[in-house]
Amino acid sequence: MKIKHLFFDLDHTLWDFNKNALETLSELYLELNLEDCFPSFSEFYNTYIKVNEHLWDLYRNKKITKDSLRTVRFVNTFQFFDVQNNDLAVRLGNEYVRRGPYKSNLFDSCHEVLTDLKSRYQLHIITNGFEEVQSIKMESSNLNQYFDQIITSEKAGVTKPHSQIFEYALSVSGAKASESIMIGDNFEVDCLGAEKLGIKAVHFNPDKIVQHKKVCYEIAHLKELLRLF
Numbered sequence: 001m002k003i004k005h006l007f008f009d010l011d012h013t014l015w016d017f018n019k020n021a022l023e024t025l026s027e028l029y030l031e032l033n034l035e036d037c038f039p040s041f042s043e044f045y046n047t048y049i050k051v052n053e054h055l056w057d058l059y060r061n062k063k064i065t066k067d068s069l070r071t072v073r074f075v076n077t078f079q080f081f082d083v084q085n086n087d088l089a090v091r092l093g094n095e096y097v098r099r100g101p102y103k104s105n106l107f108d109s110c111h112e113v114l115t116d117l118k119s120r121y122q123l124h125i126i127t128n129g130f131e132e133v134q135s136i137k138m139e140s141s142n143l144n145q146y147f148d149q150i151i152t153s154e155k156a157g158v159t160k161p162h163s164q165i166f167e168y169a170l171s172v173s174g175a176k177a178s179e180s181i182m183i184g185d186n187f188e189v190d191c192l193g194a195e196k197l198g199i200k201a202v203h204f205n206p207d208k209i210v211q212h213k214k215v216c217y218e219i220a221h222l223k224e225l226l227r228l229f
């Protein structure tokens with residue numbers, strides 16, 4: 001079957017989430033005088049990343065809500081360092097969510113690769129991010145021009161890796177699983193989720209983390225997509 005549709009994850013696949021988070025948090029760290037509370041920015045930041053990843057797992061499994069995710073990740077980071085200042089954690093959480101999506105760092109060669117692929121395929125996004133946040137990111141980093149359908153988990157009512165979001169994505173884009181490819185950085189969420197429905201997956205794995213299971217394709221750089229498709 002000829003491939004017609006390429007579905008992309010957004011965060012950590014096209015939009016360089018870690019670089020953008022680092023930029024935003026390092027600005028806020030100075031503005032909110034967080035150097036008075038934490039041993040160093042890197043210790044604060046590395047703890048935040050771990051806390052946030054754990055809470056995102058809980059959110060994906062419907063154990064916590066979007067609103068609590070946004071605040072609790074900073075409250076828990078503060079607690080890790082015994083910093084008792086809830087108001088400051090809440091303020092940081094709100095300001096981070098407000099400002100972060102306006103950052104526009106993308107992975108290397110992103111625009112070049114998408115321009116090329118768009119001339120041959122229909123491109124879509126499937127993201128677990130929040131509707132209003134993801135639309136600011138798409139706009140700030142000038143990504144809207146490439147994509148026909150932008151499917152967020154909020155719109156679909158369910159997050160990846162649940163099958164319903166992939167079914168929803170196929171349905172709104174008029175695609176068949178057999179003529180579609182899913183490209184994403186999260187092996188379980190993007191790749192195994194898609195392959196369960198018969199959509200072949202490309203694992204974007206820039207850090208070359210070893211996986212015990214395999215999906216159809218693995219790439220470490222977006223440019224490799226041009227060799228595959």
Ligand SMILES: [Mg+2]
Pocket residue numbers: 009010011012013184185186
């Ligand atoms: Mg991702």
